[in-house]
Structure formats: structure tokens, C-alpha cells
Amino acid sequence: MAEEKSENIPANPVLVVQEIGEVGENFFREVGSMFWFVVHTLDETWDRVRQGRVPFRAASFFRHTERAGVDSVPLVGLVSFFLGMTMALLTGYQLQRFGTERLVPGLVAIGFTRELGPLITGIMLAARIGAAFTAELGTMQVSEEVEAIEAMGIGPLRFLVAPRVLALFLLMPCLSTISNIAAIAASSLISRMYFNIAFVYFVDLVREALLIRDIITGVLKSFMFGLLIAAIACYRGLTVKGGAAGVGNATTSSVVTAITTVIGVDTLYNIVYVVFFP
Amino acid sequence: MTTPGSHVVELRAVSMNFEDKKVLDDVSLQVQPQDRLVVMGQSGSGKSTLLRLVLGILQPNEGAVFFKQFEITRLRRRKLQQVRRHIGMVYQYSALLSSRNVRDNVALPLEELTDKSRREIDSIVEEKLHLVGMQDSRELMPSELSGGMRKRVSLARALVLDPELILFDEPSAGLDPVISSVIDELIIDLTEKSKVTSIIVTHEMGSAFRIATRMAMLFQGKIIEDAPPDRFRQSTNPVVVQFLSGSTEGPILEGTQDAIATK
Numbered sequence: 065m066a067e068e069k070s071e072n073i074p075a076n077p078v079l080v081v082q083e084i085g086e087v088g089e090n091f092f093r094e095v096g097s098m099f100w101f102v103v104h105t106l107d108e109t110w111d112r113v114r115q116g117r118v119p120f121r122a123a124s125f126f127r128h129t130e131r132a133g134v135d136s137v138p139l140v141g142l143v144s145f146f147l148g149m150t151m152a153l154l155t156g157y158q159l160q161r162f163g164t165e166r167l168v169p170g171l172v173a174i175g176f177t178r179e180l181g182p183l184i185t186g187i188m189l190a191a192r193i194g195a196a197f198t199a200e201l202g203t204m205q206v207s208e209e210v211e212a213i214e215a216m217g218i219g220p221l222r223f224l225v226a227p228r229v230l231a232l233f234l235l236m237p238c239l240s241t242i243s244n245i246a247a248i249a250a251s252s253l254i255s256r257m258y259f260n261i262a263f264v265y266f267v268d269l270v271r272e273a274l275l276i277r278d279i280i281t282g283v284l285k286s287f288m289f290g291l292l293i294a295a296i297a298c299y300r301g302l303t304v305k306g307g308a309a310g311v312g313n314a315t316t317s318s319v320v321t322a323i324t325t326v327i328g329v330d331t332l333y334n335i336v337y338v339v340f341f342p
Numbered sequence: 343m344t345t346p347g348s349h350v351v352e353l354r355a356v357s358m359n360f361e362d363k364k365v366l367d368d369v370s371l372q373v374q375p376q377d378r379l380v381v382m383g384q385s386g387s388g389k390s391t392l393l394r395l396v397l398g399i400l401q402p403n404e405g406a407v408f409f410k411q412f413e414i415t416r417l418r419r420r421k422l423q424q425v426r427r428h429i430g431m432v433y434q435y436s437a438l439l440s441s442r443n444v445r446d447n448v449a450l451p452l453e454e455l456t457d458k459s460r461r462e463i464d465s466i467v468e469e470k471l472h473l474v475g476m477q478d479s480r481e482l483m484p485s486e487l488s489g490g491m492r493k494r495v496s497l498a499r500a501l502v503l504d505p506e507l508i509l510f511d512e513p514s515a516g517l518d519p520v521i522s523s524v525i526d527e528l529i530i531d532l533t534e535k536s537k538v539t540s541i542i543v544t545h546e547m548g549s550a551f552r553i554a555t556r557m558a559m560l561f562q563g564k565i566i567e568d569a570p571p572d573r574f575r576q577s578t579n580p581v582v583v584q585f586l587s588g589s590t591e592g593p594i595l596e597g598t599q600d601a602i603a604t605k
Contacts, residue, residue, distance in 0.1 A: 111420060121453075204439075212437035215397050216451045216499075217426035219419075223454065 101221075101299045102291075105229065108222040120227045128231035132193045133238060139192065140185055140239050141246045147184065148172060148247030152254035165259040169266050170273025172251040173244075177274065177282045181244040183330055185236065186289035190322035194297035197228055198318035201301025202311035210302060225302070229294040236290030237283045244282070285333060289326050296322045349408070350375050350507055350539040351396055356405035357563075358391055365391050366402070367563030373541060378533055380542045380550045382585065383560035384594065389543040390434070392560070393509045396541070397429060398422050409507065427455055430500030434512040436492040438484040438499070444471070445480045448499045455503065470498040474528060490521035497528065508532070510542040514549045526552045547586065551575070559585065561594070 109119045151172050159165045201224060204210050213220045248270065255261035261269070300318035304310045351373040358366040365388040373379050383389050394400040395407050398414040407414040412425050438447045445467055452463045471477045474494040484492060493513065500508055513529065514522035526549045532538055544550050550557065550571075557574040559567040561581045567574060577583065584592030 108419075207440070208433050208435060208437040209439050211399060212431070212433055213439075214399060215426060215429070215431045216455070216503075217423040218451070218454045219423065 098295060098299050102295050105221040105225045108219040109226045112219070112222055119222055125227045125231060128228050129235055131196070132189065132231050133235035136189060136192060136239055137242060140188055140243050143188060144176070144181065144184060144243035144246040145250045147180065148176065148250030149254050151175065151247070152251035153258070156254065156259050160259065166261060166269060168251060168255055168259060169261065169269040173248050173270045173274045174278055176244045176247040178278045179282075179330075179334075181240045181247065182236070182282050182285040182289055183326065185240045185243045185286065186293060186326040187323050189232065189236065189239065189290075190293045190326060191319055193232060194293045194322045195315050195319050197294065197297035198301040198315045199311055201298055202304035202314045205302055205304045206307055206311060220302070225298045228298055229291065232290040232294035233287060234290070237286040240282060240286040281337065285330065288329065288333070292325050292329060293322045296325060349373055350377070350410060351541065352408040353395070354406045354408070356395065356402045356407060358388065358395065358400065358402045364563050368405070369563070369565055371558065371565060371568070373539060375539055376533060376537055378529070378540050378542065378553055378555045380544060380554035380557045381560060382545055382550060382557060384545065387560045388563060389560055390511050393431065393511055393541065393543060396509060397426060397431060427451070427503050428506045430503070430505035430508040432493065432496050432500050432508065432510045432513060434515055436484070436496040438492055438496055440484050443481055443483050444476065444487070444495050447484065447495060448502055451499065451503050466502060470501050471495075473501065474498045490517045490525070493517065493525060494528070497525075501532070504536070506538060508538055508540045510540060510544075512544055513542060514544065514546050522546070522549055523552070529553055
């Protein structure tokens, strides 16, 4: 079988092009359906607001914010703390050779607020909350609960998706900030212990290096990541097919897609940022 | 041809394909007010598809579906959602929201779709749960209920907005004969007391003949018999005869994997 294939491919360049085309087509179709998924969710929610009713109950929203946000604080804080220490140590020892270890505070602070804070938080939330959203909605889809909601005349996108997306959208920046603070605190410890930078001096160095626009960039990014992760997770959940195995596949796919998208979009964002707003 | 609106439900030349398989083939059907139409057929013959078409969850490949004067197949989302409030659906596996208790499940349509106060909602929920005999299970989660209890809660949820039409997907499947009779009696009671129309999909003969005021048989995507129960029982259509007798000899299995397996 494998031999047959390896003979086939060079003989049929058309097939190769066709396969690449199919992969590309599927990719764009996915991106398109996800885009419309978000648009329809907004539309359904807006429709509801225009009727003068609350789009979803506050209790439902706060349940998700608590689970996605408050319960994620220890994980995000701890991981960022360790990463902050590592980064301070590694860069510190290199910079020490040139006698410029007082660049460490600025380096960690800028690195985290602009880049690593949102990114690490995004990756962790995709794994922790994205997976949960997909599994939950997927199970509801498989057990016909989603269809039952729709059959009652309740918009499932507004009822199920909107509170989740909004919760993650609003909480991502908060969690990124926690990540930043944890990392900077960790690097201040390392700076004090190994590079003899006093805490007061550390704060001065950070304030000197860190620009408001670094912070804004990071926060904007976080909003975007929150939206992406929640939308991907909910989309994958509601499009589950094929029972328990389907839910498993969708969950894996949700985490993989969300992490890849977060890193990809981050890169794109950085390129645009550096090229257009140097 | 009658004007739309004189029937509660009307299917006009509806065809439905799932990929290559033709599930419904040019089906036309009218349901009069206060009918209890039982749709029978083999598993996978498109019975449940029929219910989903009425709800507008599936779109037919051809033809039109009406609920009263509304053409379900052409309604926009917002209007469709409004129309669905007049239709109740009881799912085969109940489809209760597993994260909410019985009270919250039944209250859901009221909370989401009406402006009623909590007190009013509570009293309606109480009334409907009483109707199905589940008033003592208010605080239980769906996972703590048996299949029959779930189905009754699901029925209470379908009734909570006082629908004009109720759709039942296999109401007695997987239930013991006694509970199944209880559900059947509930269905009859409801339509007689509250003037509701219902479409019931089932392949359980006993309950079908108990409930029905009219019976239809789906076979290979077409309605091959449509009659009141007493005439349905005397049908000479070989498919109906075989279905009623449960025999392995006859047109139903011809050419299928099952037929080959029995030989």
C-alpha cells in the first residue's frame, strides 16, 4: 500500500496539488465556520438585548468566571512564578559577564507584560478551561440537550456560548496581569539573592524600563486570546459528532487548535506591531 | 389543496436525504387539531427526522413544512424561535439538562422566554410536576432519576409553556409496561383535557394502539398507510401486516442485511 502510494505521488503531480488543495480548503472552511459561529453568537445575543431582555443570567456568567478565572489563579500564578525565576536566572548569568545584570528587571518585566504573560496564560487556559468547555458542551450535544434547548425556542448560542465567551474574554487580561505580577515578583527575588539588586532599586529599574504601551499591548492581546480560546472551545463542543469518542476527539482537537491559534495569532500580532508601530 | 392554517401540521411533498440515503421521499401529511397521530416504522425509517422537520431543526431537501399558518421551512431564526414556543417536544432519552435539578429543568423555558415572576414560575412548575406525578422530586438531579421519571419530567418541561402541539419521540421505549401505560394515559389525558394535538413516534404496538386516534406507517421513506387504529389493524398492505405481526417473512427485510442474516 505504502509502496503504491510512493509510486503514485511523483507520477501524479495533479494528485499532490489536489491533496494540498483539499487540506487548504478544509482549513479555510473551518476558519470560515468558526468566524460565522462567533458572528451568529453575537447576533443571537444582540437580538435578545434588542428585545429588552438580559442575554443570559448573571448567575450563569459568574459561575463561568469563577471556574475559568478565580480557580485558575493558583495555576497561572505558580507557573508564572517559576518561569519568572528561570528567566531572571538564565538572563542574569549571561548579562553578568558583561556587568549588565541590572538589565534583568526590565527584561523580565517587558518580556512578561508584552509577550510571555498573555501567551503562557493563554496556553494554560486553553488546556484547563478550553478543554472543559468543549467536553461539557460536547456531552450536552451528544445527549441531545443542546437540541432540546433549541427546540424550546431558546437560542443555544446565546444561552450556552455567550456567557462562556464573555467570561473568558473579560478574565484573560486579569489572569495575564496576575501572571505578570507573579513573574516580576519572582525575578525580584532572584535579583536580590544572586545579583544584589535591592527591592527598591528593582522597582525603579522596572519603572524605568516598562512603557505604558507595553502594558496596553499585553492587555489587548489577552482580550484577543480569551475570545479565541473560548470561541474555539465552544465551537468544537457544539459540533461534536459520534458519541463519547467524538467528545474525546473534539476535546483534544479543541486544545490543540486553541494553543496553535494562540501562538500563531501572537506571532502575527507581533509582526504587525513591529512593522507598523515600531 | 387546502389553505395552510386549517391543519396544525402539514407536510407538503417533503423529501429528506442524509448524504446518499433518502430518508423521506415525497411525504405529504396533515394533522388536524386534537389528533393523536402515531407514526410507526422500523428503526431508522425517518420517524424522528419527521419530528425534527416539524420543529425546524432539520431543513428538508425538498417540500414545505407548515405549523398552523407558519411555513417552518422559510421562517427566520427569530420568528422560528417564537413559533417553537407553541410546540413541546419529549425526547427519547428525555434530554434534561444534567447540570440543573428537576425544578430548574422544568422552569427553564419560563425563566428564559417569559417575564413571569419567580412566584408565578414556581406555581406553574408545581402544577406541571403534579400533573405528571413528580412533585416530590423537585430538588433531585436528573442523574438521580429513573428512565420513567426522567421522561415524566421531560413531559412536564414540554408542557410548561402550554403548547398547542406536543411531539413525542418514542415515549415508552425502554420503560417497563406499567410505567409505559402511565405515560400513555398521561398523553391521552393531556390531549383530552387541554385540547393539545400530538404526534407520537413509536414502534411499540401496544402503546400505539392505546394512544392513537390515527396511525401512519413509514416505510422506505414513504407513508404507506394512514388510517384510524381499527382500520389500520385490518390493513391488507403486506408491510403493515408484517409489522403488526412481527414476522420475519415479508417485504420489510427483503434485500437487507437482516434478511441475509436470517437465512
